[in-house]
Amino acid sequence: MEIVINGPENEYVETFSFESLDNFHKTFKKISSIKGPLEAKFFVINDSLSSHQLSKFKNFFEKINIHILCIYSNNRETILAGKSLKIDSKFFKEKDIKNKLLLFNPK
DSSP, X not given: OEXXXXXXXXXXXXXXXXXXXXXXXXXXXXXHTSOSSEEEEXXXXXXXXXXXXXXXXXXXXXXXXXXXXXXXXXXXXXXXXXXXXXXXXXXXXXXXHHHHHHHHOOO
């Protein structure tokens, strides 16, 4: 899973990659030090996020003034979990998600 953080007018700020949600807490301080208003885009490829996990992300990001703009995934459960939390969630094939990630992440 990768999270791309963009600033106003879609300028690139930072990308965070997670092999698992265990290392999310290690990145917490780095993310919270970024000054907002910012937007986050989730790219979830061949992985599943539950509504409980997404809810934790959403609450964390709202506390530090980051809006979750969209979730791109090739996993239907992740898409449904995002939609249940009123997060714009779009289903794409793996190749298409990787191409979108390249568009949003200049590195």
